[in-house]
Structures are given as C-alpha cells and as structure tokens.
Amino acid sequence: SDGAPELSSPNGDYTFGIGGRIQYDFSGTTGSDYNSRNITGSEFRRIRLDAHGKVAGWLMYKSELDFAGNSVGIRDMYLAAQKNFELGKGVVYLGSKFSDSGLDGRTSSKYTWFTERNTVANAISLAPGAYNVGVSTAFYGKHDDHISFAVTNGSTNDSNKSSDNVLIRSRAHWDPINTGNTIVHLGANGYYEDYSSGHSGFSDRTIIADHYNGNLRVEGPELNADSSTSYGFELAGLTGPFAAGAEYGRLDVNARNGGTDTHIDAYSAQVGVSLTGEKFGYSTKQGVWTHPDVAHPVTQGGIGAWQLMARYQAVNAHHSAIYGGGTGHGTTVGLSWYLNDYMRVLLDDTLWQTDNRSGSYTGVDNGNTVSARTQIVF
Amino acid sequence: SDGAPELSSPNGDYTFGIGGRIQYDFSGTTGSDYNSRNITGSEFRRIRLDAHGKVAGWLMYKSELDFAGNSVGIRDMYLAAQKNFELGKGVVYLGSKFSDSGLDGRTSSKYTWFTERNTVANAISLAPGAYNVGVSTAFYGKHDDHISFAVTNGSTNDSNKSSDNVLIRSRAHWDPINTGNTIVHLGANGYYEDYSSGHSGFSDRTIIADHYNGNLRVEGPELNADSSTSYGFELAGLTGPFAAGAEYGRLDVNARNGGTDTHIDAYSAQVGVSLTGEKFGYSTKQGVWTHPDVAHPVTQGGIGAWQLMARYQAVNAHHSAIYGGGTGHGTTVGLSWYLNDYMRVLLDDTLWQTDNRSGSYTGVDNGNTVSARTQIVF
Amino acid sequence: SDGAPELSSPNGDYTFGIGGRIQYDFSGTTGSDYNSRNITGSEFRRIRLDAHGKVAGWLMYKSELDFAGNSVGIRDMYLAAQKNFELGKGVVYLGSKFSDSGLDGRTSSKYTWFTERNTVANAISLAPGAYNVGVSTAFYGKHDDHISFAVTNGSTNDSNKSSDNVLIRSRAHWDPINTGNTIVHLGANGYYEDYSSGHSGFSDRTIIADHYNGNLRVEGPELNADSSTSYGFELAGLTGPFAAGAEYGRLDVNARNGGTDTHIDAYSAQVGVSLTGEKFGYSTKQGVWTHPDVAHPVTQGGIGAWQLMARYQAVNAHHSAIYGGGTGHGTTVGLSWYLNDYMRVLLDDTLWQTDNRSGSYTGVDNGNTVSARTQIVF
Incomplete structure (x- = not known):
C-alpha cells in the first residue's frame, strides 16, 4: 500500500500499516439490439481499506474489506507465516486469501491492463470465488519461479446451514528467460471443487466488456453441480517497452x-506497448x-507513464446441447495512464458479441462499450 | 477532522489523516392522533469514518463511509485537484461529493443548528441525493463569494441494470457586507435532473421533526418522473452574538x-443568540x-459555548389535485452546547403539523417531538 | 488493543488509537440423526475494527464495528466520562456499550475459555442483546468489587417505526478472597425488560456447541412478550494454575x-488447568x-501459554406445556494456546444433546462437534 503510513518498532519486527484503493468507473454502451443493454452510468468498482502488519519477523497479518456497492465484502483476511x-521462501496463509488462479486472475485489480480481467480469469479461474478461505501456501523459488497450493472451503458469505464447498487449487510459474530486458513467462494452473449439497448452484456469468453494465454478460442457467475441475495455461513475454500475454x-x-x-473453455491474448518507454510491470x-x-510522475511535473494495449478474448459454454450455456467474445483497445505509482486512469473501448441461449438477452447481439476508471491507491 | 492524527511528509505536500463523527440521538413524540407516531427511542444518526490526505500540494483525496443503521453508506469519496x-481558487472533484445544495443543505451535519436540516434542504435541495457522483467543481473568489457547478450521474447505490439519472447542479453565494462583526449572506441554487427510465420513482418524504421517528413525515405517493427542476434563494445575517437565516x-x-x-415548495426561517458570547460559526x-x-472549553474547565435558537419551517406539496402530495410545518426551539471544538450536545423541541393525503397518516395531525443529540468529531 | 499504534499528546490527556480482532473458526459435526446437522465449514466469527481515545484525562470514546458475515454491526460506540x-472510580457511558451481563457474558470474546460463551450467557444474560444502547454506569470499588447499572433502550438495528424496548440491568461482583495466588469470585446479575409492542418477539435460540453450525441450537417458537425479568449468580475461584467457574x-x-x-433456566460449570504454569487471566x-x-511467547522463541479446560452446561425451556421451548446440554473439552498476548488458537470438542419441541430438529438428538479458532488481536 503505497503512501499510507506504516509504523514500525525499532527493530522492524513489529509493523502496522493502513492501506486502501478506490476505483471509480464510468461506463457507456451503444449498438445492442436490446435497449436495456445500451445504458450509461458510473460506479465505485472497489473501495478497499485494510490494516496489515508484522507481529514478528516471520509472522504477518492482513485485514482487508471492500465497501463498494454500499455493502461489506471480506477480502484478504489472514495470518501468514x-x-x-535453501531453495526459496515458503509462506502459509490461514484465513481468506486472494487465490493464485492464473496470470490475469492473480494480478491485483490495481494493475490489470484493462478495467476488467480476461475471460479466462472471469469464467474459469474465478468460478469458485476470487478469495479462498482456508489454508493457502506458496513457495517462491530462487530462479524466477513459484508454486502454490491451497485447500480451502467455502467463501466468507456462505450460509451457516450447510457444509462449505471444498476446493483444492494449485498454480505454478517459471520464467525460463529473464535477461532483465527480456522475460518469458510460462504458467499452469488448476483446481478441483467438491460441491456441498447446500451450495451446489453453478452458472456461467462472464463479464465480456465491463462491470458496470450488469446486463452485459455471457450467461447460462443454473446447474446443480456435484464437482468441477479446471486447468489453464499461461504464456507471456516482455522485451523493452513491449509486452504480450496469452x-x-x-x-x-x-x-x-x-x-x-458440461464444460466451458475460454482464451485471451493481449499485446501492449509503453508509449513513454517504461517497461510493463511484471513480478518474476x-x-x-x-x-x-513511473519515470516522470505528474506530481513532480512529469507526464506519467502511458501504455497502449489491445486484447482479444472469448468464452464458450455452448458445448452441451442440454445445458444452455452462452458464448461470446470481445476486442478491447485500452489506454492506461499511471500519473505516479499510486494514481492511474484507464480508458477502454470494447467491441463485443454475446450469443446466449438463456436469460433476457438471447441470440447473437453486438455492441460497443466505453469504460473509464480513475484509481488511487493509498 | 479535529483531533484525530494527521501525518505529514517533511515538506507538507504529502499528508494522511483519519477522521470521523458519531451522533447518538434520542427522540420522543407525544400528542399525535396516531399511537404509532407517539414513539420513543434512540439511534446512532451518523457513524462516519474517513481517510483523507494530500498526494501533492494540489491533489487531495477523501474516502468516507457511514455505518449508522448497521449498513454501509458511501459519503465523500473523491479525488480533488x-x-x-488571480481571482480565487478553483477545485475539481471526481467521485462522490457532498452536494453544494443550499445554506442549510450544504452545512455539515456536524454544525447544523438543529438535529435535522430544514424543509428546504430535506424536501427540495436533497431530493436527488445529498451526495452527487460524478464531476463537481467550485470556484472560491476573493470577496467572500463562491460558485459551484456539478455534472453528476446517479448515486452510489443505484442498480447496474439501467442508466443512472443525470444531474446538473449549481449554487452561488456572496457576502455583500462583512465587517468581521456583521455579515450578510445572499445565495441562490438550483438543479436539473433527467430521470432514467430505470430510476424514475419520485416521492416527497420530508422530515418535519426528527429522523428517529420514521412515521413522522410529510409524504406523498410515488410519481413516475421524467425530469425535475429546482431553484432556491438564501438570506442570512450575523451581528455580534446574533444570527438569522431564511x-x-x-x-x-x-x-x-x-x-x-406537480411541484413542491418549502421555506424556513431561523434566529439564534449565543448565550456565552461567541459568534455563530459561518464560513465566508x-x-x-x-x-x-469555543472560548472556554469544558475540557479546560470552562462552560463551553451555548446557543439558543428557534426555527419555523414548512413544506407544501398540495398543489396538484391529482398527485396526492402532503403538507406540513413545524416550530422548533433548540439549545446547542459545544463543550469544545469537537464535542456537542443538542436539545430540540418541535411543535409540528402534517396533512398528508396518502400513506398511513392522512389528515391534519399535530404533535410535539423532543430530540436530543450527543456528538463527537475526531 | 495490544500492538496497534496509540498516539498521544505530550501530556497524555489526548490519545488516539486503532484496534481490532479477527477470529477465524472451523467447525465439524458428526453423529446427529439429522444429516443437515452433520455439516463442516469455516467462518470468520468476528472481524472488528475500532478507533478509540481520550479527549481529556476524564473523557474517552470508542467507535467499534464488526464486519463478520459480510455485514456491519455496531459494537462499542460510546462517549465515557x-x-x-474516595471509595473508587465511577464511569458513565453514553451510547452503545457491551453489557455487564455475567461472568462469562461480560468476558471479552477474545478471552472466553471456549469458542462460545456458556448457556447462561447465551440463553439468559444476552437475551436483550449483548450491546445495550443508552446510559450505562459502573463503579469500581477499591476492594476487588464493582457494581454496574444501565438504563438503555433498544439495539442499534431496531426499526424506526416503533418505540424501542426499555431495559434496566445491573451486575455486581466481589472477591472476598484475593491473596494474589488465590482468588474467590462472587457475583450476581439481573435485568428487567419492558417490550415495546413493535419489538415484542421473544424466542429462545441457544448455542449448545458452536456458532458456525446454525442448525445446532436449542430453540423454541416466538412468543409475543410483554416484559421479562432475569437474575443470575456467579461463583468462581483461582488458585495457582487451576481455575473454576459456575x-x-x-x-x-x-x-x-x-x-x-414461560421461563428458562440455564447453568454451567467449568474447570481448567494451565499446562505451562501461568495463572488463568482474571480481572479483579x-x-x-x-x-x-504469557511467560514464553512464541514470537520470542518460547512455547506460549497452554490451558486445558472442561465445561458442562445446560439450558431448559421445557417448563411450559403450552410454550414449546427446547432443552439441551453439552460437555466440552477445550485446549487453548496463547502464542503471545495477542495471538491465540483454541480447539474444542463438544458432546451435545438437544430436545426441541419446535423447529426443524425436534426430539432427542445427540452429536459431537469439533470447533477450532485462530485469533489475532491488534
């Protein structure tokens, strides 16, 4: 959490900090055959506050809440050791932890290239929830690699009248090339979810353009699920001011x-160039x-960091003749302006198509959505 | 936010602070013809917490939430430049900002003369919401004057299934006389609201005595609104220990x-005298x-600042024979005790009359309501 | 609030601090005749954040919220003088204050011996709510004694459409023996509640094993209450590493x-031994x-403080042939591990029986529930 105060004991073993992020979005859609999809408005996408700290050199905690939409959501809320x-660093988290789901899925909402994550993240990786409640572990190797493993049950807003779903999740990545100027990322991820009879509803409901417009989803009917299994692959590369990911x-x-x-598959590819020369941010x-x-922050009289990006993404749940899942795809051009390390403005334009077989917006429908975001992190 | 800590970088360009206000109210009503209006109880009227700061000399943010009523409400939540x-200071706010609606309407809830704002604020100024979400601007001149202009859409708890309402709002004030001891305030305000078909419900529901008693409102049925227009005028004056406003x-x-x-009109006039000699607070x-x-804070062994005030206010939505709006008026005598700059106790007694043509409390009804508040600001 | 920062003015009269507690629970039940009682899951039991401080040597405030269950709950929210x-210290609280209800009922949820309070606290003491909103007073004598008295109305989430319930509550304790190594505790408590016609619903719904499992309650139907009266007695003792309470x-x-x-009665007895020698914590x-x-904190390389405890508890609302209240009892063995002064792990195993005459789980039913908690206080 950049900027906000962090207090520390003299030896640094004990720290306490407060942080947060605010994202305020504008959205406007045109071109749909459905009038109620051609809507315009604004919303606070995320309003997060957290307290975090260390209680010993090896023991940390974080307590994070989200207040967007005039409701409370528990986010990171854990104790970590x-x-x-010799080979790297191991971390164990107990509580609610942002899941290590995929390249875009695991990227912080502060730093996704576009206002919303890709279809792989929204349709596949995040189906069991973006936050896993239970025990999560990660091992960070010394050769630009890591592997994570989590055994969790349920989410923080499940009913207390039945058992929670059990989820086993893993992800690994390795950067076989890292010259400093050039990085190649390889990754794989997957999970297995065992549905409790009390929480067995599954439905695909995937964001295809932006979050504000709640009518703009690829969606299917609810299925009475027994279990689910996912896997995913990640490929990305950076060289100089260029970056790409699939x-x-x-x-x-x-x-x-x-x-x-039934099954759902999703894919996404994105390319970007930094107009002001800074490399794209990536954590090895x-x-x-x-x-x-940011080389020249606006708050120091500079022009900030500017990035121009494009993405094509698709999701397909048409595989079953009986389960009426939807399909859709979208092409987004985005401009990102980091004023400094803690302020950002995004502007996205998405040409999208959905082809739902259930819900209020069936059949092939096309449209254009403009999304803008102002963000501050403290 | 008085009292709570404010951290600052050495050059003062970067600051971070935490603030809040708590208002705990008691309410008791007698004399109504309806038993369910003669109720007694207490509530937390406001429980607010905020984080705020500067990220550069010219760039500020505020993130404020309200938790009264065991729910979350987004209040000020903006980035401001x-x-x-040469002629004054300009400010632009992006996000959710307390609206510059009128003399009483724009006065902070920490400093209103009585526990609740007047009928002009409650029935007219605040109809589109006390917080406007979008772009708000203000220009503060060098001659005790200011003008504001806001273009906003929706509120923070609108549904994401339809477009937000669009609101254009402006207010200006000028103090033609300001001798230090004597001030005369002139003001004008107005707005235009374009209702989205998804958020077209309008109804008058105006507080006539206090907030706790939810049965004590001047109210009318819901109207399917297309647009609305308001205007208002403000006159106030202070001299020595005396103050008045209309x-x-x-x-x-x-x-x-x-x-x-249909149309609604409302008016209000209030007079006050400071028993301990301090001038009434007013921001030119x-x-x-x-x-x-406060000249003699209780926390330094003094008696605090005592103010005695009276107000007459009325609201009238009886103009249409077809839309069954209500009417009502009230006379309040109030005593305000500022123990110091951040603690306050208020005691109000209101004689009120409502004449509703719809809802559960129709016809002419009279009663008396005692309201008390204890407030702390940190 | 251990650990989190506390800021103070040079003379110490003005302070501001932030605190909180997080409790993350696991629960698993087996052996019930009802499948939906044999459930497993985890939840955040409490997620609390507070701001607190002194505004003068004699004047304090606290503002505490709970966010568990993805909702907002007002907890301590008061101004205190x-x-x-000569005989002791008097304190007056205005606002919402954790009620002085009984030995286990008044013990902070951070420090109860088991994950949940006993049946006396859950069925009797806390019936009018754990937090009383109004005026609470306490007088702390100089001979290991205190007496409290509160006149309050309603809770923080009552409707504003009817009067609040009025509650008068008192508790007193005295430690006739206190040698430092040996303490004997005597206590008595009671309350009278006058139900408003708008808030007249009463039902017994008592936790018999743990909180997660919402189906595991001793419960009865809702009764249309006019008033209620309670009384309770407390006996406890500590000597060396041993402690007991009834x-x-x-x-x-x-x-x-x-x-x-109708009437309900409840009783509970618990014994404990400290495996690592530290005395049980008790406030005279x-x-x-x-x-x-904690003599040897884990964060300093020690083993923390370990306590082994057992409890038998029962509740009985079978007294009325017409009102179909329930009955039940449970035996719990618990292990508590304080890693240091602000971290704790609890493990409880409860053999329980319920005999409800209404609701979904009627008749005699037995089972076993394992509960675990990880807690951090900051």
Whole structure:
C-alpha cells in the first residue's frame, strides 16, 4: 500500500500499516439490439481499506474489506507465516486469501491492463470465488519461479446451514528467460471443487466488456453441480517497452443426480506497448502483472507513464446441447495512464458479441462499450 | 477532522489523516392522533469514518463511509485537484461529493443548528441525493463569494441494470457586507435532473421533526418522473452574538408518459443568540454555517459555548389535485452546547403539523417531538 | 488493543488509537440423526475494527464495528466520562456499550475459555442483546468489587417505526478472597425488560456447541412478550494454575394479551488447568476472565501459554406445556494456546444433546462437534 503510513518498532519486527484503493468507473454502451443493454452510468468498482502488519519477523497479518456497492465484502483476511529455506521462501496463509488462479486472475485489480480481467480469469479461474478461505501456501523459488497450493472451503458469505464447498487449487510459474530486458513467462494452473449439497448452484456469468453494465454478460442457467475441475495455461513475454500475454482455461462441471455435465473453455491474448518507454510491470516472484516504475510522475511535473494495449478474448459454454450455456467474445483497445505509482486512469473501448441461449438477452447481439476508471491507491 | 492524527511528509505536500463523527440521538413524540407516531427511542444518526490526505500540494483525496443503521453508506469519496488563479481558487472533484445544495443543505451535519436540516434542504435541495457522483467543481473568489457547478450521474447505490439519472447542479453565494462583526449572506441554487427510465420513482418524504421517528413525515405517493427542476434563494445575517437565516426552495417535477406534473415548495426561517458570547460559526468561503470558536472549553474547565435558537419551517406539496402530495410545518426551539471544538450536545423541541393525503397518516395531525443529540468529531 | 499504534499528546490527556480482532473458526459435526446437522465449514466469527481515545484525562470514546458475515454491526460506540471518588472510580457511558451481563457474558470474546460463551450467557444474560444502547454506569470499588447499572433502550438495528424496548440491568461482583495466588469470585446479575409492542418477539435460540453450525441450537417458537425479568449468580475461584467457574441464570418471560408465560433456566460449570504454569487471566476490577500473561511467547522463541479446560452446561425451556421451548446440554473439552498476548488458537470438542419441541430438529438428538479458532488481536 503505497503512501499510507506504516509504523514500525525499532527493530522492524513489529509493523502496522493502513492501506486502501478506490476505483471509480464510468461506463457507456451503444449498438445492442436490446435497449436495456445500451445504458450509461458510473460506479465505485472497489473501495478497499485494510490494516496489515508484522507481529514478528516471520509472522504477518492482513485485514482487508471492500465497501463498494454500499455493502461489506471480506477480502484478504489472514495470518501468514513465512520461512526461508535453501531453495526459496515458503509462506502459509490461514484465513481468506486472494487465490493464485492464473496470470490475469492473480494480478491485483490495481494493475490489470484493462478495467476488467480476461475471460479466462472471469469464467474459469474465478468460478469458485476470487478469495479462498482456508489454508493457502506458496513457495517462491530462487530462479524466477513459484508454486502454490491451497485447500480451502467455502467463501466468507456462505450460509451457516450447510457444509462449505471444498476446493483444492494449485498454480505454478517459471520464467525460463529473464535477461532483465527480456522475460518469458510460462504458467499452469488448476483446481478441483467438491460441491456441498447446500451450495451446489453453478452458472456461467462472464463479464465480456465491463462491470458496470450488469446486463452485459455471457450467461447460462443454473446447474446443480456435484464437482468441477479446471486447468489453464499461461504464456507471456516482455522485451523493452513491449509486452504480450496469452491464456487458455477449461472448466468441466459434473452435474449432481445424473444431470447433464458440461464444460466451458475460454482464451485471451493481449499485446501492449509503453508509449513513454517504461517497461510493463511484471513480478518474476509471483508471475503476475504489476505497475510500471513511473519515470516522470505528474506530481513532480512529469507526464506519467502511458501504455497502449489491445486484447482479444472469448468464452464458450455452448458445448452441451442440454445445458444452455452462452458464448461470446470481445476486442478491447485500452489506454492506461499511471500519473505516479499510486494514481492511474484507464480508458477502454470494447467491441463485443454475446450469443446466449438463456436469460433476457438471447441470440447473437453486438455492441460497443466505453469504460473509464480513475484509481488511487493509498 | 479535529483531533484525530494527521501525518505529514517533511515538506507538507504529502499528508494522511483519519477522521470521523458519531451522533447518538434520542427522540420522543407525544400528542399525535396516531399511537404509532407517539414513539420513543434512540439511534446512532451518523457513524462516519474517513481517510483523507494530500498526494501533492494540489491533489487531495477523501474516502468516507457511514455505518449508522448497521449498513454501509458511501459519503465523500473523491479525488480533488485545486489551483490558485488571480481571482480565487478553483477545485475539481471526481467521485462522490457532498452536494453544494443550499445554506442549510450544504452545512455539515456536524454544525447544523438543529438535529435535522430544514424543509428546504430535506424536501427540495436533497431530493436527488445529498451526495452527487460524478464531476463537481467550485470556484472560491476573493470577496467572500463562491460558485459551484456539478455534472453528476446517479448515486452510489443505484442498480447496474439501467442508466443512472443525470444531474446538473449549481449554487452561488456572496457576502455583500462583512465587517468581521456583521455579515450578510445572499445565495441562490438550483438543479436539473433527467430521470432514467430505470430510476424514475419520485416521492416527497420530508422530515418535519426528527429522523428517529420514521412515521413522522410529510409524504406523498410515488410519481413516475421524467425530469425535475429546482431553484432556491438564501438570506442570512450575523451581528455580534446574533444570527438569522431564511431559505426558500421550489421543485417542479415533470411526469413521464403524460402523467400529472406537480411541484413542491418549502421555506424556513431561523434566529439564534449565543448565550456565552461567541459568534455563530459561518464560513465566508463556502457560505455555510459552521461551529463557533469555543472560548472556554469544558475540557479546560470552562462552560463551553451555548446557543439558543428557534426555527419555523414548512413544506407544501398540495398543489396538484391529482398527485396526492402532503403538507406540513413545524416550530422548533433548540439549545446547542459545544463543550469544545469537537464535542456537542443538542436539545430540540418541535411543535409540528402534517396533512398528508396518502400513506398511513392522512389528515391534519399535530404533535410535539423532543430530540436530543450527543456528538463527537475526531 | 495490544500492538496497534496509540498516539498521544505530550501530556497524555489526548490519545488516539486503532484496534481490532479477527477470529477465524472451523467447525465439524458428526453423529446427529439429522444429516443437515452433520455439516463442516469455516467462518470468520468476528472481524472488528475500532478507533478509540481520550479527549481529556476524564473523557474517552470508542467507535467499534464488526464486519463478520459480510455485514456491519455496531459494537462499542460510546462517549465515557470517569471520575475518581474516595471509595473508587465511577464511569458513565453514553451510547452503545457491551453489557455487564455475567461472568462469562461480560468476558471479552477474545478471552472466553471456549469458542462460545456458556448457556447462561447465551440463553439468559444476552437475551436483550449483548450491546445495550443508552446510559450505562459502573463503579469500581477499591476492594476487588464493582457494581454496574444501565438504563438503555433498544439495539442499534431496531426499526424506526416503533418505540424501542426499555431495559434496566445491573451486575455486581466481589472477591472476598484475593491473596494474589488465590482468588474467590462472587457475583450476581439481573435485568428487567419492558417490550415495546413493535419489538415484542421473544424466542429462545441457544448455542449448545458452536456458532458456525446454525442448525445446532436449542430453540423454541416466538412468543409475543410483554416484559421479562432475569437474575443470575456467579461463583468462581483461582488458585495457582487451576481455575473454576459456575453460573446459574433464570429468565421469566411474561406474554402479551393474556398469552402463556414461560421461563428458562440455564447453568454451567467449568474447570481448567494451565499446562505451562501461568495463572488463568482474571480481572479483579471487572470480575471477568481475561488473558494469561504469557511467560514464553512464541514470537520470542518460547512455547506460549497452554490451558486445558472442561465445561458442562445446560439450558431448559421445557417448563411450559403450552410454550414449546427446547432443552439441551453439552460437555466440552477445550485446549487453548496463547502464542503471545495477542495471538491465540483454541480447539474444542463438544458432546451435545438437544430436545426441541419446535423447529426443524425436534426430539432427542445427540452429536459431537469439533470447533477450532485462530485469533489475532491488534
């Protein structure tokens, strides 16, 4: 959390800090055959506050809440212990932890290239929830690699009248090339979810353009799920001011009581160039996108860091003739302006198509959505 | 935010602070013909916490939430840029900003003379919401004057299934006389609201005595609105320990689909005297009431600042024979005790009358309401 | 609030601090005749954040919220004035204050011996709510004794459409023996509640094993209450590494409109031994359990403080043939590990029986529940 105060004991073993992020979005859509999809408005996408700190050199905690939409959401809320080994650093988290789901899925919402994550993240990786509650572990190697493993159950807003779903999740990445100027990222991820009879509803409902417009989703009916399995692959590369990333993900959902199984697959590819020369931000430790180091902050009289990006993404749940899943794709051109390390403005334009077989917006429908975001991190 | 810590970088360009306000109210009503209006109880009227700061000399942010009623409400939540010009200072706010609606309407809830704002604020100025989400601007002149202009859409808890309402709002004030001991305030305000078909419900529901008693409102049925226009005038004056203020406001509501239009008007006048000699608080910059400078704080062994005040206010939505709006008026005598700059106790007694033509409390009804508040600001 | 920063003015009269507690629980039940009672899951039991401070040597405030369950709950939210007298110290609280209800009921949730309080606290003491909103007072004597008295109305989430319930509550304790190594605690408590016609619903719904499992309650139907009266007795003792406590409570509920009255009684006894030698924590000032002083904190390479405890508890609302209240009892063995003064792990195993006459789980039903908690206080 840049900027906000961090207090520390003399030996640095004990720290306490406060942080937060605010994202304020504008959205406008035109061109849909459905009038109620051609809507305009603004919203606070995220309003997060957190307290975090260390209680010993090896023991940390974080308590983070989100207040967007005039409601409370529990985000990171954990106790974490870390230990250095010969081969790297191991961390164990107990509580609610942002899941290590994929390249775009694991990237902080502060630093995604576009206002919303890609279809692989939204349709596949995040299906069991972006925050896993239970035990999460990660091992960060010394050769630009990491592997994570989590055994969790349920989310923080499940009912207390039935058992929670059990989720096993893993992800690994390795950067086989890292010359400083050039990096190649390889990654793989997957999970297995065992649905409790009390929380067995599954449906695909994937963001295809932006979050504000709640009518603009690729969606299918609710399926009475017994278990699901996913896997995904990640490929990305950076060289100088250029960066690119591609992801594929597949989710198999097994129905309860002899119902019809189905599967969803999604893919996405994005390319970007930094107009002001700073490299795209990327963490070789975690294998995720992060923010560029702004060379000339606006708050010091500079012009900030400017990035121009494009993305093509698609999601397909048309595989089952019986389960009426949807399909859709979108092409986004985006401009990102980091005024400094803690302020950012984004502008996205997305040409999208959805082809739903259920819900209020069935059949092939096309449109254009403009999204803008102002963000401050403290 | 008085009292709570404010951290600052050595050059003062970067600051971070935490603030809040807590208001705990008691309410008791007698004399109504309706038993369910003669109720007694207490509530937390406001529980606010905020983080705020500067990220550069010209760039500020504020993130404020309200937790009263066991729910989350977004209040000030903005990024603001300011610049000094030859004629004064300009500020632009992006996000959610307390609206510059009128003399009482714009006065902070910490410093209103009585526990609740007047009918002009509650029935006219605040109809589109006390917080405007979008772009708000203000220009503070060098001659005790200011003008504001805001273009906003929606509120923070609108549905994401339809477009937000668009609102254009402006207010200006000027103090033609300001001798230090004597101030005369002139002000004007107005707005235009374009209702989205998804958020077209309008109804008058005006507080006539206090907030706790939810049955004690001047109220009318919901109207399917297409647009509305308001204007208002403000006159106030202070001399020595005396202060007075008067406001008038009118709201025209145009119905959708050839329905019946209606209008509401409201007026209010209040006078006060400081028993302990301190002048009433008034900001010549913003044209609003604020707190007195307490000469002898209780926390330093003094008696604090005591103010005695009276107000007459009325609201009238009886203009349309078809739209069944209500009417009502009230006379309040109030005592305000500022223990110091951040603690306050208020005691109000209101004789009120409502004459509703719809809802559960129709016909002429009279009663008396005692309201008390304890407040701390940190 | 251990650990989190506390800022103070040079003379110490003005302070500001931030604190919080996080409790993350796991729960698993087996052996019930009802499948939906044999459930497993985890939850955040409490997520609390507070701001607190002194605004003068004698004047304090606290503003505490709970965010568990993705909702907002107001907890301590008060202004408090204290004064030293010849015989002791008096404190008056205005606002929402954790009620002084009984030995286990008044013990902070940070320091209860088991994950949940006993049946006396849950069925009797806390029936009118754990937080009382109004005026609470306490007088702390100079001979290990105190007495409290509160006149309050309603809770923080009552509707504003009817009067709040009025509650009068008192508790006193005295430690006739206090040699430092040996303490004997005597206590008594009671309250009278006058139900408003708008808030007249009463039902017994008592936790018998843990909180996660919402199906595991001793419960009865809703009764239309006119008033209720309770009283309770407390006996506890500590000597060296041993501690024990017993409580009895009775609640009489008088029905409205000539309905059938009923009463509930509950009792509980618990014994404990400190495996690592530290005395059990107990406050002779307030007459409540608190945390042990951890001799060898884990964060300093030690093993922390370990306590082994057992409890038998019961609740009985079978007294009325007409009102179909429930009955139940449970035996818990618990292990508590204080890693240091602000971190704790609890493990409980409870053998329980319920015999409900209404609701979804009627008749005699037995089971076993394992509960675990990880807690951090900052």
